[in-house]
Amino acid sequence: MRIACMLFDGITALDVVGPYEVLQRLPGATVEFVARERGEVRTDNRFLGLVADRSFDEVVAADLLVVPGGFGTRALESDDRTLEWIRELDATTTWTTSVCTGSMLLAAAGLLRGKEATSHWASLPRLADYGAVPTARRVVEHGKVVTAAGVSSGIDMALVLAARIAGEDFAAGVQLAIEYDPQPPFDAGSPDKAPPHVVERLAARYAGRV
Amino acid sequence: MRIACMLFDGITALDVVGPYEVLQRLPGATVEFVARERGEVRTDNRFLGLVADRSFDEVVAADLLVVPGGFGTRALESDDRTLEWIRELDATTTWTTSVCTGSMLLAAAGLLRGKEATSHWASLPRLADYGAVPTARRVVEHGKVVTAAGVSSGIDMALVLAARIAGEDFAAGVQLAIEYDPQPPFDAGSPDKAPPHVVERLAARYAGRV
Numbered sequence: 178m179r180i181a182c183m184l185f186d187g188i189t190a191l192d193v194v195g196p197y198e199v200l201q202r203l204p205g206a207t208v209e210f211v212a213r214e215r216g217e218v219r220t221d222n223r224f225l226g227l228v229a230d231r232s233f234d235e236v237v238a239a240d241l242l243v244v245p246g247g248f249g250t251r252a253l254e255s256d257d258r259t260l261e262w263i264r265e266l267d268a269t270t271t272w273t274t275s276v277c278t279g280s281m282l283l284a285a286a287g288l289l290r291g292k293e294a295t296s297h298w299a300s301l302p303r304l305a306d307y308g309a310v311p312t313a314r315r316v317v318e319h320g321k322v323v324t325a326a327g328v329s330s331g332i333d334m335a336l337v338l339a340a341r342i343a344g345e346d347f348a349a350g351v352q353l354a355i356e357y358d359p360q361p362p363f364d365a366g367s368p369d370k371a372p373p374h375v376v377e378r379l380a381a382r383y384a385g386r387v
Numbered sequence: 388m389r390i391a392c393m394l395f396d397g398i399t400a401l402d403v404v405g406p407y408e409v410l411q412r413l414p415g416a417t418v419e420f421v422a423r424e425r426g427e428v429r430t431d432n433r434f435l436g437l438v439a440d441r442s443f444d445e446v447v448a449a450d451l452l453v454v455p456g457g458f459g460t461r462a463l464e465s466d467d468r469t470l471e472w473i474r475e476l477d478a479t480t481t482w483t484t485s486v487c488t489g490s491m492l493l494a495a496a497g498l499l500r501g502k503e504a505t506s507h508w509a510s511l512p513r514l515a516d517y518g519a520v521p522t523a524r525r526v527v528e529h530g531k532v533v534t535a536a537g538v539s540s541g542i543d544m545a546l547v548l549a550a551r552i553a554g555e556d557f558a559a560g561v562q563l564a565i566e567y568d569p570q571p572p573f574d575a576g577s578p579d580k581a582p583p584h585v586v587e588r589l590a591a592r593y594a595g596r597v
Contacts, residue, residue: 184423191407191408194404194435195404197435198400199398210434210435210578222418224417225437226435228427228435295517298566315570328408328565334575336572346585349581349585352573353578354573354589358536358577359539363558366568367561367568369562371562371563372559375556378560379564
């Protein structure tokens, strides 16, 4: 099980670390962090550096691809080399996945045409611009393509995948290993649950950026 | 609001990235990733490199300290320089926090004596060896010291802190920003909920390591 996690400048760290923390525990898994070039990328706010050990040129196949999101994806939607690499990997994968605005890159690469898919709630409607069917669920499976909603949803997606790949008993063990017994202090994790003024405040901040 | 996140070889990535993803959104927050020396550290399985932009010597004060866990903490429990730095920072903080086995380092540094605290479920009983009061809750607040249970619990802890620091309305907005509306596929995220054979399998794997 060879897992490729894409990195880029402007990534949201939890988008990729959530699924990674689950998927790296799969039996026989190896995980490679891959960016256009080898070396450090910085997160959306520049506070954290993550290291890409491999370049796009060095990784041309994977069993499972994770495309995370972040403010950096907006520019990459028109970056030919990135979209070409995503298509190249997808041609070899058993599973192609995204978290948050990572699905905008799958869509821009032409991989979501006519397919149900999700994204961060603030970017979800734009999936239709690329011919995808925006679907407001936390994890959306369409054949081998699995998309997750915003940021933290990659943990849930990866546990669903872990169950498909290694069985429910194993996946339950991973959930226990990461002690994923969530107790969020508010019931505000999606736009249909958060107070309207909170949704509006964030939507204004995200407008044109995701 | 100056936030210091400790890094070390053998860290569990989600332990630090979970709280970071929440706390970096606090008004006026700056986040520094700090290790014994500047440069790259590798996660518990070596698959991911995280970059420490600052060394212990360079960061001698913070408003909020995050000490994450991972298999690497076991050796650090007897590392004088690490424990000294934690004590040094704690003397300056408004909040001293840990995730997972990070609390074993707070305990080894002498900061939890007589205090309720939590940790990853597999290491929780050992907190008593350092005079702490092991407390099986997801987030435990004891004055300015806030400890979280295993790996993913740092997200919940950070949202609790965000509410204390910036108010519930702001914290609810952060929860919406990271779309934290968890839908774990199993009810297996703590040892009292997971099937007994799954708990036993993992406990055997962790024995003597955390």
